[in-house]
Amino acid sequence: MNIKEKVMKRLGFLMLSFLLLSLTAKMYAGNNGEIIENKVKEYFSDMNAKVKAADNPIEKRNILNHSLQKLNDGFTKLESIYKMNNNEKTFVNSFKNNLSEKYAELNGLNGYEKVKDNDLNKFADYVQQDMEVADQYVTISITALLLIAILVILLVR
């Protein structure tokens, strides 16, 4: 095989690789919103399972507090590293408010009656169901979603 043939073969290989990468990227580009939404749902399903498996109310409450706080921290981190447009800010604020409200109710803050020890399993169901119902991810830009994905997958887990 002479040099010309070798170069042509490598170029062909590179072009084929580029084509495959482009196609794969295109296939997944439209699904980022769904990927992150599913990750958040999985996160709260795991939280719920851990709460149910916990032996006592103190442990259950700790798991709930930790899960809500950690995701909230993830979003705060997002705000500090990514300049969001108004739409994205509204979404992130709404999501953080939702998490804060649940944290407050769990601990009896901001005028909420504290969730009773024997209601903690039901509260975990409620948090999971509320997140499964959340219908608010759709118009967030792909860039922000990728960042959220990174936060959820890498920082929060």
Place this chain on the structure above:
Amino acid sequence: MKRILIILISIQFFLLSCNKNIVNDKANSITGNIKNRMFFIIHGDGSYLFHNQNGNALEADQEILKKVIYTAQNSNNSEVFIFHLKKEKHFLFFFPKKDRDFYHFRNGQLIAEESYFSKGNILSTNSEMSKVKSEINNSQDIIHNYFFYYGHEIPETDVIGYNSSYPDRKFNIDSLSVLIKMLSEVINDRFDLITLSTCNNGNPYSIYKTLPYSRFILASPGDLHLSYIDCRNLINPINSSLSLENQIIKFAQTSFDSLISHTNTIVVLSLYNSNLVFPELQELFDNGKFSKLAGNKYEGFIDCSRLSDNLLSPQLKAGTKVYYRAPMFGKMKNIKSHSGWGCPSNIIIR
């Protein structure tokens, strides 16, 4: 190289070819005693993932499809059309697979099944309408017609991202009302019941746009867990001797009961009576008291009666039967009633 190319082209032709399956060769003879007709649109091109009590991940649209098929198989004297709008998938990374499934049942038997491609729109109306027109049994015996939509909240204005696979495709309540209008022309009547099994579509604009084509609408003015109104609850009422209105009330009540039995979040369903509600809504929109409720959807929907005491007239209240259970937790847990109408919190009231 040539061989590979030929194989790939052959595969693509194979995938693109029409694969309508006539699954029952007695299809044409299954025509007798058709009294009810049902149309189901199940949107599955989005995030419909949920986890059951065992932590198993399930897709809500697939679960709904199973229940819709069960309903079709167990509804005697009925003709059922099902359209399942799925996520885009590829074969061997390159070749798009058909992303729509169509099923046609008559008297409990599957008589046609077909997969096809969506063409540009979320509801490629022409594709769906041509299937209905070619398959429908135009029996004069049909007494009742039902339409169901399962999916995420249908926006009032164009919102990109409703479809996960095709985020640029636009969809709103006007698009859906066009399809419903076309179907009502085919059945040559209004529907008896339209069920919008979605979050937040029990709002004035959505009801205003769809109510001309139905005697009743069942929808939720708030969040609806997993977009879930169980259509199996319709089987008993339609096989009973109840009046239409009582059949629909029974369906609404049992749907509400099954929702509250497995959720801790808010459950609110509203049954709107067209004769009482539509004239009032028409006046409100025509006179500009209500505008199209476009707004930033993140601001959320709230009970219309919390925005203004006199926003809902006695006529609107009289035409709305409300099924409400407060959430077990959260700010609304002590709120004992709901008007049955959801309004975007940034609604403009003149």
